[in-house]
Amino acid sequence: MKQYETVIGLEVHVELATKTKIFCGCSTAFGGAENSHTCPVCTGMPGSLPVLNKKVVEYAVAVGLATNCTITQNCKFDRKNYFYPDNPQNYQISQLYLPICRNGGIEIETEEGGKKTVGIHEIHMEEDAGKLVHDEYGENSLVDFNRSGVPLIEIVSEPDMRSAEEVIAYLEKLRLIIQYLGASDCKLQEGSMRADVNLSIREVGTEEFGTRTEMKNLNSFKAIARAIEGERERQIDLLEAGEKVVQETRRWDDAKEYSYAMRSKEDAQDYRYFPEPDLVPVIISDEWLKEIKERQPELRTEKLERYKREFQIPDYDAGIITSNKHLADIFEETTAICNNPKKVSNWLMVETMRLLKEHEMEVEEIKFSPENLAKLIKLTDENQINSSVAKEVFEKIFDEDIDPEQYVEENGLRTVSDDGALRSTIEKVIAENPKSVEDYKSGKKKAIGFLVGQTMKAMQGKADPGMVNKILTELLQ
Amino acid sequence: MANVISDETIEYVGILAKLELSEAEKERAKKDMGEMLDYIDKLNELDTSEVEPMSHVFPVNNVFREDEVTNGDGREKTLANAPARKEDTFEVPKTIV
Numbered sequence: 001m002k003q004y005e006t007v008i009g010l011e012v013h014v015e016l017a018t019k020t021k022i023f024c025g026c027s028t029a030f031g032g033a034e035n036s037h038t039c040p041v042c043t044g045m046p047g048s049l050p051v052l053n054k055k056v057v058e059y060a061v062a063v064g065l066a067t068n069c070t071i072t073q074n075c076k077f078d079r080k081n082y083f084y085p086d087n088p089q090n091y092q093i094s095q096l097y098l099p100i101c102r103n104g105g106i107e108i109e110t111e112e113g114g115k116k117t118v119g120i121h122e123i124h125m126e127e128d129a130g131k132l133v134h135d136e137y138g139e140n141s142l143v144d145f146n147r148s149g150v151p152l153i154e155i156v157s158e159p160d161m162r163s164a165e166e167v168i169a170y171l172e173k174l175r176l177i178i179q180y181l182g183a184s185d186c187k188l189q190e191g192s193m194r195a196d197v198n199l200s201i202r203e204v205g206t207e208e209f210g211t212r213t214e215m216k217n218l219n220s221f222k223a224i225a226r227a228i229e230g231e232r233e234r235q236i237d238l239l240e241a242g243e244k245v246v247q248e249t250r251r252w253d254d255a256k257e258y259s260y261a262m263r264s265k266e267d268a269q270d271y272r273y274f275p276e277p278d279l280v281p282v283i284i285s286d287e288w289l290k291e292i293k294e295r296q297p298e299l300r301t302e303k304l305e306r307y308k309r310e311f312q313i314p315d316y317d318a319g320i321i322t323s324n325k326h327l328a329d330i331f332e333e334t335t336a337i338c339n340n341p342k343k344v345s346n347w348l349m350v351e352t353m354r355l356l357k358e359h360e361m362e363v364e365e366i367k368f369s370p371e372n373l374a375k376l377i378k379l380t381d382e383n384q385i386n387s388s389v390a391k392e393v394f395e396k397i398f399d400e401d402i403d404p405e406q407y408v409e410e411n412g413l414r415t416v417s418d419d420g421a422l423r424s425t426i427e428k429v430i431a432e433n434p435k436s437v438e439d440y441k442s443g444k445k446k447a448i449g450f451l452v453g454q455t456m457k458a459m460q461g462k463a464d465p466g467m468v469n470k471i472l473t474e475l476l477q
Numbered sequence: 478m479a480n481v482i483s484d485e486t487i488e489y490v491g492i493l494a495k496l497e498l499s500e501a502e503k504e505r506a507k508k509d510m511g512e513m514l515d516y517i518d519k520l521n522e523l524d525t526s527e528v529e530p531m532s533h534v535f536p537v538n539n540v541f542r543e544d545e546v547t548n549g550d551g552r553e554k555t556l557a558n559a560p561a562r563k564e565d566t567f568e569v570p571k572t573i574v
């Protein structure tokens with residue numbers, strides 16, 4: 001068989017974190033009753049006029065600057081025409097001729113440990129469509145326009161990626177940048193970040209691109225990786241069988257691990273774009289650009305360096321904590337309260353990671369409060385609880401965000417610091433375990449471990465192991 | 478008339494606009510569209526290489542809204558325009574993606 005190379009470009013839609021829609025004062029909040037966040041503008045009523053949300057421009061410019069794009073300082077909107085029930089105007093306001101950002105790129109790390117730049121062709125602003133639900137019991141479809149007019153940016157990459165790994169690396173990098181900017185929460189599962197994959201294959205060594213297909217409906221990194229593998233194989237099979245790849249849009253079915261051609265409409269893709277007459281041009285002055293640049297929050301690389309410098313956190317740990325904005329936020333908020341960055345980092349790096357893995361959860365799903373983690377750290381710092389009790393309490397914090405002080409109190413988990421009580425328990429343990437005592441005295445120093453264990457058990461875990469060890473050694477002399 | 482619109486073009490434009498035209502309407506549309514293109518050709522005779530393309534009829538730019546919620550629950554007003562309503566949604570003929 002011939003050697004093939006996969007050529008991949010991505011179109012990533014990101015829902016911006018604005019409070020209101022792109023062209024009207026309707027809320028973008030999730031969870032409202034169907035059609036409660038609608039008005040004449042976002043439902044395409046005749047005579048209504050769109051007015052651009054300034055924040056949308058600022059977020060788009062911020063993302064463009066952070067991805068090394070050139071900002072189109074004189075940009076405008078265009079009208080993309082198509083008929084579909086989720087699109088009440090029969091057109092989508094988007095940008096074709098003068099997109100707000102062009103010619104950028106971000107650096108990713110490749111599997112071989114090298115670096116590679118994935119080019120960004122353009123970023124444009126546009127509006128989202130409504131939601132179409134198929135009525136399972138009826139003959140009809142149902143439309144909710146709450147999402148209609150929610151601001152999106154579409155980030156179009158160059159066809160620079162060659163494997164699923166590179167695609168994931170690019171998406172992760174992009175997501176991190178956008179989350180740090182606060183421009184979007186970028187949740188794939190909830191659809192605030194959506195990726196369409198354009199894929200073609202060509203024989204290794206060929207310059208020319210093969211015919212590409214576009215895949216939609218990819219809502220997790222795993223689905224994206226599987227879809228790329230599946231589509232690559234499908235295209236190779238076609239070429240090997242002497243057939244041709246047809247340029248089309250395909251829908252990935254992750255359960256069946258296969259993509260299906262979406263019913264090609266008679267009109268294929270002829271959107272008859274024209275300049276949007278209802279909106280005036282957007283002029284981004286040098287001053288405005290400078291203002292947006294100056295407002296840019298600390299990005300990942302700067303944060304990582306600061307953690308190392310300010311908190312003396314090792315490079316590896318700082319790398320993990322800053323790899324996710326949510327994790328970095330928890331770290332900083334907890335540290336601000338308890339002023340013990342090393343311990344905070346340790347709880348996040350070890351126990352938090354372990355529990356996330358155990359529950360198959362994403363970092364974004366962490367729901368405990370910095371206040372409660374800080375209280376737990378204070379309890380351990382003051383030796384009020386020992387490390388095994390602390391782990392047990394942390395699990396409760398992780399699962400239910402309980403108040404550790406109250407929990408320790410209610411469950412009587414506080415370490416017994418009363419020297420007398422501890423001493424009498426140890427004396428009892430020594431009396432009950434003559435064999436171990438003998439072993440210890442005859443030189444088997446390890447036997448003390450058993451005696452510590454027995455003491456901890458007798459104390460129901462509420463003793464400081466260091467203290468137990470000290471008293472035991474003393475009594476055994 | 479210099480521009481002649483073919484039957485295929487009229488058919489295609491009709492599909493894009495979701496219009497069903499009778500034979501007589503098609504002929505009339507072919508003639509109208511041909512004349513429009515002739516007029517564009519006439520405009521093209523003018524040398525505009527030194528002229529900035531106009532992006533809007535009014536010399537206005539940067540009309541913005543602040544990102545503040547100004548609309549409340551618009552459900553009843555919006556759904557008042559629904560040809561068919563089911564609970565709080567628009568009911569439309571079954572559409573398959």
Ligand SMILES: [Zn+2]
Pocket residue numbers: 021024025026037038039040041042043149548
């Ligand atoms: Zn609205």
